[in-house]
Amino acid sequence: MTTYTLNVNGKTQTVDVDGAMPLLWVLRDKLDLKGTKFGCGIAMCGACTVHLDGEVARACVTPVSSVGAKRVTTIEAIGETKTGQAVQKAWLDVDVMQCGYCQAGQVMAATALINKNPKPNDKDIDMAMQGNACRCGTYVRIREAIKTAAGVDTKDTREV
Amino acid sequence: MADGNITINTSRRFFLLAAGSGLVLAGCVTPADTTDGAPAIAAEPAKPAAPVVDMNNFVAISPDGTIRIMAKNPEIGQGIKTMLPMLIAEELDADWSKVVIEQGDADQKRYGQQIAGGSFATPQHWIPQRQVGRAARQMLLAAAAARLAVPVSELTTEPSMVVHAATNKKIPYGDLVADAAKLTPPEPATLTMKDPKDYRIIGKSMRNWDSPKIVRGEPIFGIDVKVDGMKYAHFVKCPVFGGKIVSANTAEIKALPGITDSFVVKQVGTSLMGLLDGVAIVGDDWWTVKEAAKKLKIQWDEGAAADHSTASFDSQASALAKAKPQAFLGPQGRAPTEANWAASEAAVNGAAKKVEASYTYPFLVHAPLEPQNCTAHAKADGTVEIWAPTQLPGQGIGLVAEALGVAADKITCHMIRCGGGFGRRLANDYMVEAAAISKQAGVPVKLLWTREQDTQHNPYRPGGYHNFRAGLDGQGNLVALTNHFVTFGANGRALGNATSPPTEFPSGFIANTTYGQSLVPGNMPTGPLRAPVSNAVCFAYQSFIDEVAIAAGKDPLQFRIDLLNSPAAAVSGEKGPMNAKRMVDVLNVVRERSGWANRAPLPKGTGMGVAFYFSHQGYFAQVAKVKVEQNGSWRVQKVWSVGDVGSTIINPINAHNQVQGSIVDGISEMHQKITFDKGRTVQSNFQDMPLLRMDYAPQIDSHFHISNNSPTGLGEPALPPVLPAVANAIFAATGKRIRVLPAVQSDLRWT
């Protein structure tokens, strides 16, 4: 057991855990932040997507020992940013959700995309969102919601 | 209580009404834009509970006008938690912005049957749930009539108000509820329902009730449940289905840091989806208990299933296909005879042109994104409390009662939102495991499976083998068809969901069909996957019909319509319950919407394909457009879907979501397989059980064709036709047939 001091959603948090414990389980089981989800544990689904210093990270394969002083942002706090708010609102306007289980990860990935690239096109969306699986198949709406949040034309421009 | 802030262990049903954040977020009300830095959709502060008056088992109204409606069925992403309350609210004439939806617990005495499956909910509830709302409205009208001393016939309602037009008096429901609740509820049969043209809620797009909580990351799923004193559990079962424990080093495991308990759990009953032998590891957090399993040493008696392998199944199936079918498929008591089979075979053999092809599809896993989990507390007083993401709580309660030896009425089950279902959570193995572990550990536990466990312990969609032969006459008319279906089973019975309908189209629509069946012995756990049986059989039949149409030199879409219009009296086949006219209508509409007539000039490598299917009382015709690259990789560019599910699309925004999801799901299934080796499931996680991704999801044109029929469900019927529509499009693009799934087994390269 080692003591780690983390910056989670702007708050300093101290946990006493094995350094190999993935950030996902520190968030969920130690800090009671359950918005970040577990889907695969091997960086294959994106349900556990968080931001580390604003960059997308899969919390299920991020050992807590590797986090250091990086700012951890989770779904619980993404609405405190302007982009995060816009993405959440677009998700509600489009009504993206089916089961909703993947959607915290989708919102986190979409927010990081728009932060980097405020006017993403369909290729950019394909690239940025490929790592976030939606078992319910809400991709049509995720695409539309990202464009809605970014304020670009929602028409799907891919070849038909 | 059943959802929301799950850490609070209370039986007060009205908690959410007081603390829930849904009130201002009802329907498609959009949260107001706020300035930078402030949460746009922050949680509502808790409000003091208003006294609430129960009108009936589903509706409670508080004096401030808030209307609480109980959602009776499990929510798995199909939108039922929003849709059933819409039916009640419509006939109650409720102001939707004042409605609060609360998830009911498992309680069939109070709510009737509780299941998420079979696309049953819409047809089963269309009338009864509206009657619930209508009856409550009737009581509010009667209370108002008494107060105003006017006859009920002079009263009407506006949203959440009783109105006396003659005197222009309006009384809010909240002012009437105390009086109304004392009245005797009217008999459902005496109620006059709203004229559909007056609907204010049904037919309007109402946002999923839980969406605001989901985008905020609130803990509303099964995996998020937390109860006082709870420990985390991991449960290791035999990799071979039903294997038994000989010995395990549980004492060593129990001594590891962070581990509070470890023990052997023994099988109860005989079901492979019940409680099986395994080792439980209990501790302070889930990652630690899961990691501790790496130090487990278990000696298993793997049992008879240890020789199951897909390679052996495939070779047994091809040997069986060469022989005569072991049985002939027909409606119960009217199964065709060997003589019918011989007659149909003779008709094929004597036809002007013969078409023969075999189709194979693999076992599949459900893989809802939220792995199986359940929180359970087997208490010292002999009662059991369970928090379960389940599609069929009653079945789970039965398993727990049997395994723990407690009466079912001592078990409380809270239905928690499921992170996907797809039929997986109709089996409740994880529920009985959690309860058994809690009982042995003497503490409340949250059991969570790994993705690998979820992939390898599942009631799989069974694989199957269809061996078709068809005969065409000189004009290209289909006159005879046989199918020798090879599936899995024992003692003359197919495994669960390993069947092919005896009345499958074109049975009864052409002169001569007989379907036969043979069984490969095997005992894998199998069960319903979204659109069970249909999701498999449709691919085979609707692909083969396409082959027949091409062999006949006909337009595959018109060929299907001609068959559906055929008056042919069957010699040996029987028609199923499908209404051919409704199917012809959706085929005609999808022909128009997809521009089917203009597809001829498509460049090589791009093609369009069509398929239709009737399942779960829904009629769906779909056209897919697929581009196949020269290297053989392919992408579905667009799918046009036309569905007839009756007179009313209750919640359009959700209805289209179900269609879109079904289409993505169906394409995903074309890439997936589960195989067995040495009795074990070979695949383990999303690296070898791929899910379709954003870049491969097509554009979708989803359209509903309204017909004069009672509304039916949408969780499933849009799925089956997409697989053959895509496969048929690939043929149109390349001249190559996908006869084996997953599609990757076909070489689609072209020059």
Ligand code: FES
């Ligand atoms: S749980 Fe981390 S990517 Fe799937």
Ligand code: FES
């Ligand atoms: S909404 Fe269910 S997994 Fe995405």
